[in-house]
Amino acid sequence: MSRISIKQLKNGEMQGKDLIENYALRKVEIKTKESDGKSFLSLEVGDATGRVDAVLWNEADAVYKQISPGDVVQVKAVVGRYKDNVQLRIENIRKCERNEYDLAEILASSAFTRSELESFLRAEMAGIKNPALAKLLKLFFDDREFMREFLEAPAAKLWHHGWIGGLAEHTVSVCRLARAALKNYQLLDPDILITGCLLHDIGKIREFTVSSFVDYSDDGRLMGHIVLGDQMLLERMAKIKDFPRESAKRLRHILLSHHGEKEKGSPVVPATLEALVVHHCDLMDAHAAAYERIIRREGVNSKRWSEYVNLIDRFIYLAREEGAAENPQLF
Secondary structure, three states: OOOOOHHHHOOOOOOOOEEEEEEEEEEEEEEEOOOOOOEEEEEEEEEOOEEEEEEEOOOHHHHHOOOOOOOEEEEEEEEEEEOOEEEEEEEEEEEOOHHHOOHHHHOOEOOOOHHHHHHHHHHHHHOOOOHHHHHHHHHHHOOHHHHHHHHHOOOOOOOOOOOEOHHHHHHHHHHHHHHHHHOOOOOOOHHHHHHHHHHOOOOHHHHEEEOOOEEEOHHHHHOHHHHHHHHHHHHHHOOOOOOOHHHHHHHHHHHHHOOOOHHHOOOOOOOOHHHHHHHHHHHHHHHHHHHHHHHHHHOOOOOOEOOOEOOOOEOOEOOOOOOOOOOOOOO
């Protein structure tokens, strides 16, 4: 029998049906009913295709001690709805052993292989002519442990490229958008620009942890990837004798300003042409990739509008022209 994914649960055909399936436990919280004071569990489960809320009414206190976020759990449940959203009404739940599930079904991964993503990154590095910047990039990407972490890291928890390999995908996309900008703006320094693109999100390898789902690390919550990335940049620069001070300032500024606004997490706003372009390329790729994810996930059964997207305070129009490509290429 084929596996029932979270995406399938949301298409309407599973309403009222029973299922027994394995999912990642993303959240679990014990609560109390106001009517009679009995405990129940409010949960969120997910897999590589999405996430959904769930509730368990029986033996909540005992079950709460047996499971934790990050576990892969097997649930026996009925597919229902609550406040117009799909909800699993769980009858039984238990933690799975590692040999009971395929992690690739639980955790989403890039459509590209590691070797493909690495070749994309090295192609961008190959165009750097400035010796100090080329040496800096080699200190990062020729470090096998750093490259492994970079190729495995997600670019976000949920919004964009929130999967294994997502950080490398996003980085390459930002580089390619920036190379297009080079054709229009002659005052851009191509080496500073592309080096900044390649390094702008390096702090994300320390910001996130990956188990059966993506979450923030302690350092990620306490400092964030901008501060972490700046620390990593300073560490590598210190290993290069007489690294140009002006290049150091301009690169640090790109990392520190790439969110574009202080209200969005950057301590400074873009003050150089290269920093401005990196910010907009980063923002464009993040939002366009997120739109694509939502369109692919929700644009089924002739649905014309997405569910409300709280993060960007809007609905997304899903209807497509007849004959439009169903699966456009990422690169």
